[in-house]
Amino acid sequence: MVAVAILAAGRGTRMKSKLPKVLHSLGGQSLVERVLDSLQTISPQRRMIIVGYQAQEVKTVLQEKPTSHLFPELEFIEQTKQLGTGHAIQQVIPHLEGFMGDLLVLNGDVPLLRPQTIKQLLEAHQEHQNAATILTAQLPNPQGYGRVFCNEQNIIKEIVEDRDCTAAQKQNRRINAGVYCFNWSKLMEVLPHLQANNDQQEYYLTDAVNQLEQVMAVDVADYQEMLGINDREQLAAAYEILQERVKSKWMKAGVTMVDPQSITIDDTVKLHADVIIEPQTHLRGNTEIKSGCKIGPGSLIENSLISENVTVLYSVVVNSIVNADSQIGPYTHLRTEVEVGAGCRLGNFVELKKTKLGNRTNVAHLSYLGDATVGEKVNIGAGTITANYDGVNKHPTKIGNRTKTGVNSVLVAPLNIGSDAYIAAGSTVTEDVPDDCLVIGRSRQVIKPGWRLKKKLDDAEV
Ligand code: UD1
Ligand code: MG
Numbered sequence: 001m002v003a004v005a006i007l008a009a010g011r012g013t014r015m016k017s018k019l020p021k022v023l024h025s026l027g028g029q030s031l032v033e034r035v036l037d038s039l040q041t042i043s044p045q046r047r048m049i050i051v052g053y054q055a056q057e058v059k060t061v062l063q064e065k066p067t068s069h070l071f072p073e074l075e076f077i078e079q080t081k082q083l084g085t086g087h088a089i090q091q092v093i094p095h096l097e098g099f100m101g102d103l104l105v106l107n108g109d110v111p112l113l114r115p116q117t118i119k120q121l122l123e124a125h126q127e128h129q130n131a132a133t134i135l136t137a138q139l140p141n142p143q144g145y146g147r148v149f150c151n152e153q154n155i156i157k158e159i160v161e162d163r164d165c166t167a168a169q170k171q172n173r174r175i176n177a178g179v180y181c182f183n184w185s186k187l188m189e190v191l192p193h194l195q196a197n198n199d200q201q202e203y204y205l206t207d208a209v210n211q212l213e214q215v216m217a218v219d220v221a222d223y224q225e226m227l228g229i230n231d232r233e234q235l236a237a238a239y240e241i242l243q244e245r246v247k248s249k250w251m252k253a254g255v256t257m258v259d260p261q262s263i264t265i266d267d268t269v270k271l272h273a274d275v276i277i278e279p280q281t282h283l284r285g286n287t288e289i290k291s292g293c294k295i296g297p298g299s300l301i302e303n304s305l306i307s308e309n310v311t312v313l314y315s316v317v318v319n320s321i322v323n324a325d326s327q328i329g330p331y332t333h334l335r336t337e338v339e340v341g342a343g344c345r346l347g348n349f350v351e352l353k354k355t356k357l358g359n360r361t362n363v364a365h366l367s368y369l370g371d372a373t374v375g376e377k378v379n380i381g382a383g384t385i386t387a388n389y390d391g392v393n394k395h396p397t398k399i400g401n402r403t404k405t406g407v408n409s410v411l412v413a414p415l416n417i418g419s420d421a422y423i424a425a426g427s428t429v430t431e432d433v434p435d436d437c438l439v440i441g442r443s444r445q446v447i448k449p450g451w452r453l454k455k456k457l458d459d460a461e462v
Contacts, residue, residue: 001101002044002122003184007088008032008108009052009079014231020054022108023061024235027242028266028284031229032058033065034111040070041115042122044104048095050088052079066286084202085178086194093191099184102126105205107178109229112238117220121181124218131186131212134159135179137223144230145175146206148217156215159206163199174217176206177226186212242267263296290324299329307342323359341376358401370394375401375419383408386415400435 012021022032029037032049039047051058059076062068079091089105096103102125104118117135125133134156136148142162147169149158159176160169190211194203209215220226224241227234246267247260254273257263262279265271270288277283278296285303289295292309301317307324315329320338322328326345333351340346341359348365355369358376363369365382371394372386384405386397397411400419405411410428417423418435427441 001099002042002104003046003048003096003099003101004039004044004104004106005048005050005077005089005092006032006035006106006108007050007085007178008058009050009055009088010082010108011053012109012230015235016232020058021229023054023058024229026111026229026235026238027246027264028268030061031111032062032108035106035108035113036062036065037067038106038113038115038118041119042104045101046075046096046099047073048075048077048092049108050077050079050091052082052088084196084200085205086191086203086208089187089205089208090191090194090203093188096184101184103182103184103187105180105182107228110178110226111229112225112227112241113177113179114222114225117225118179121179121218124216125181125183128214128216129183130181130214130216131183132209132215133181134209134215134217135177135220135226136174136217137177137220137226138173139175139223139226140173142170142173142175145228147172148174148176150174150217154217154219156209156217159209161198161200161204161206174219175226177220178228179226180205180209182208182212258296304334369397371413372397372399374399375403377402379404381405381407381409381423381425385410387412 008022010021015021015024023030026034049062055078062074077091077095079088121133121135139145144162146159146161147165148156149172150156187208190208194207196203198204227238229235229238243264246265247257250271251257255271256276259279263277263281265283266285268286269283272289272291274291275289276294278294280298281296282300287301287304289306290308293306294311295301298314299312301312304317304320306322309325310322311327313329315332317328317334319336320334322340323342325343326340328346331348332346335351335353337354338352339356341357341361343360344357345362345364350363351368353370355372357374358378360376361374361378363380367380367384369386370388378399378401381404387410388394388397395413397413397415399417402419403417403421405423406425406427408426409423412428412430415429415432417433420436421433422438423429424438424440427439429439429441433439
């Protein structure tokens with residue numbers, strides 16, 4: 001039996017933020033969500049989250065997490081005063097009465113852990129029947145971390161917090177990652193009796209570790225997994241590591257990245273072989289890009305599905321779908337809930353919102369389409385605008401197959417335009433348009449011959 005407790009009650013003073021530290025975002029997901037995700041390879045009986053500072057906000061984020069169905073039975077335990085990591089775990093005592101298994105404890109600020117590493121920790125713990133087993137690593141710069149002192153068999157003698165270390169102890173580069181597996185009954189012998197006699201006057205979980213026997217260290221080869229986030233610089237460093245991991249994975253899977261340093265990709269993004277990503281491109285959230293696409297330079301794609309052989313150049317695509325063989329950009333904005341058909345061409349300074357385009361439809365220049373449903377092989381002329389908002393409500397526009405709107409058409413919604421219709425340039429269309437017709441909705445041109453000459457003469461008389 002394994003129960004898990006994640007420590008997420010602290011404010012994270014060193015972040016200098018109103019937002020609780022564990023809710024700071026790392027590549028589109030909060031730190032605590034990432035810690036929760038690292039439990040994928042084990043199936044604990046209980047999942048407890050210790051919350052305190054802005055408890056409700058932390059709860060909401062975890063309950064609304066897109067994969068929350070994987071963690072249906074999260075238990076939130078309140079630590080009303082944040083008196084240290086040991087005090088935080090004392091809060092679970094009433095909830096684990098009679099529990100006979102192991103308790104896995106994870107700091108909520110260790111977001112780069114790999115699920116495989118947690119599994120290794122559990123296996124080592126169970127194999128050696130330790131009172132506690134903890135993850136450690138040799139850090140190039142261990143400043144700020146608790147130092148772990150072991151014998152040759154990796155049996156821990158002591159953990160000393162950085163601020164309580166002597167100068168000699170600070171030379172030790174082996175650190176405590178804040179990831180522990182405890183035999184719960186053994187932990188219960190010491191946990192209720194912790195003292196706060198340290199520099200911070202806090203109840204340290206590491207003190208409980210120091211009082212147990214036997215405690216074993218599991219050294220993790222990739223020290224980067226162990227990095228804890230306490231300030232904004234560490235958050236930025238963790239982001240860089242995450243980016244390296246993500247990009248290396250996709251390059252190995254057949255994705256070309258031109259100038260990878262200038263590209264960012266959330267680890268929730270899915271790519272396919274033979275995608276080319278050009279410089280200054282950012283792929284976020286639940287985005288998938290199929291084979292043969294060329295994305296960038298200079299594009300942002302968020303929560304969108306891009307089908308095969310699409311090009312996106314200097315454009316922004318959010319919450320949208322683009323079907324195969326379409327060309328987007330330069331300077332197109334698919335603002336939200338847009339579906340572009342196959343083989344479409346969307347060009348310069350075009351904005352679409354809640355709009356569906358049929359296959360092989362073009363919106364090539366200077367247009368805004370909102371709440372519109374457009375058929376196949378339609379040509380939306382330069383400067384066509386749907387006037388979809390009357391100041392109170394939004395209204396739909398429908399355009400049938402093969403229709404052509406002339407340049408500078410204003411389509412005042414609600415409006416139904418049929419198939420094979422032509423709208424003359426400069427028209428303001430306020431009434432529905434049947435199939436096959438030509439619509440001219442503008443005032444007739446008036447020519448006043450000689451007008452300028454006459455005016456000139458008038459001026460001369462003054
Ligand atoms: C802690 C460890 C240190 C380790 C480091 C690894 C202790 C005493 N020290 O130090 O040995 O090297 O993590 O990153 O444990 N929290 C609560 N309630 C509290 C205090 C903290 O829930 O009262 C939570 C925080 O939200 C955070 C986690 O516990 O997620 C760790 O707290 P933090 O203050 O970051 O501890 P460190 O100083 O990093
Ligand atoms: Mg920390």
